[in-house]
Amino acid sequence: MKKKDLEMELERVPRFDDPDPSLEQYLTPASIAADVLFNAYASGDIKGLKVMDLGCGTGMLSFGSWMLGAASVVGYDVSQKAIGLAASHADSIGADISFSVSDISGIQEEADTVVMNPPFGCQNRRADRDFLKKAMESAECVYSFHMAETLDFVKEFVEKNNRKIVYNKMYKYDIPHTFTFHSKEKHSVDIVVVNIR
Numbered sequence: 001m002k003k004k005d006l007e008m009e010l011e012r013v014p015r016f017d018d019p020d021p022s023l024e025q026y027l028t029p030a031s032i033a034a035d036v037l038f039n040a041y042a043s044g045d046i047k048g049l050k051v052m053d054l055g056c057g058t059g060m061l062s063f064g065s066w067m068l069g070a071a072s073v074v075g076y077d078v079s080q081k082a083i084g085l086a087a088s089h090a091d092s093i094g095a096d097i098s099f100s101v102s103d104i105s106g107i108q109e110e111a112d113t114v115v116m117n118p119p120f121g122c123q124n125r126r127a128d129r130d131f132l133k134k135a136m137e138s139a140e141c142v143y144s145f146h147m148a149e150t151l152d153f154v155k156e157f158v159e160k161n162n163r164k165i166v167y168n169k170m171y172k173y174d175i176p177h178t179f180t181f182h183s184k185e186k187h188s189v190d191i192v193v194v195n196i197r
Helices: 003-010 030-042 060-067 080-093 127-138 148-160
Strands: 050-054 072-077 097-101 113-116 141-147 165-176 186-196
Touching: 003 030, 003 060, 030 060, 030 113, 030 141, 030 165, 030 186, 050 060, 050 127, 060 072, 060 080, 060 097, 060 113, 072 080, 080 097, 113 127, 127 141, 127 148, 127 186, 141 148, 148 165, 148 186
Parallel strands: 050 072, 050 113, 072 097, 113 141
Antiparallel strands: 141 186, 165 186
8 A cells, every 4th residue: 555545545534523622632634644654564563463542533543554454453542432433434444443442541452563642731731641651561662643842851751661762753733723722723733753662
C-alpha cells in the first residue's frame, strides 16, 4: 500500500459525533497519521506485530496499523461513544480490530508496538504522563504525539524511565473550530511525534 492510498483510506475514519473537550477529542489528521504509520511500517514496527492504540478515539491509528499488516490491533479509549464509532467502522470495512472501553490505568495488555495520540494535557494537566507511562510499560516500541514545545520534557520523562527517544518529527496540526471556547475557525499548533525505545 502506498502512503497516499493509506491516507485516502484513513479519510473515511469517522469523526467524533459530540467531542468531549475534557478528553481533548480531536481527530488525528489522516495525512499525519499516514506519515507516522508509514514510517513505523518502514522501520519494521507494524507488519506482522501486535499493535496497541492507547486513547484510540474513533480508531485512526488502529485502522492504519491494520491496513499496514499488523498481526493484531487493539484500541482502548475511555469514551463509549468513540469506541462505538470505531467498532461500527471496523464492522463496515471488515477490519479485525479489538476495541475496548477502558481508562488508561485499567489497561494490563502488552504489545510489540504502541501507537498513540494522547491528550496533550491542555485541559487536564499531566494527562499525557499517564499515557506515556502506560505505553512504556506495555511495549518496547512506542510512537507518541505531543505538543512540540514539550519535547524536552518528554525526552527527560522518557529517560527517567530508562528509555530513549530515537527519532522525532515535527508536524503542523490543524485543529478545526470544535468547541465553544475556540475563537478561531482553525488553529494550527506544532506537534512532535516521537519514537521511544
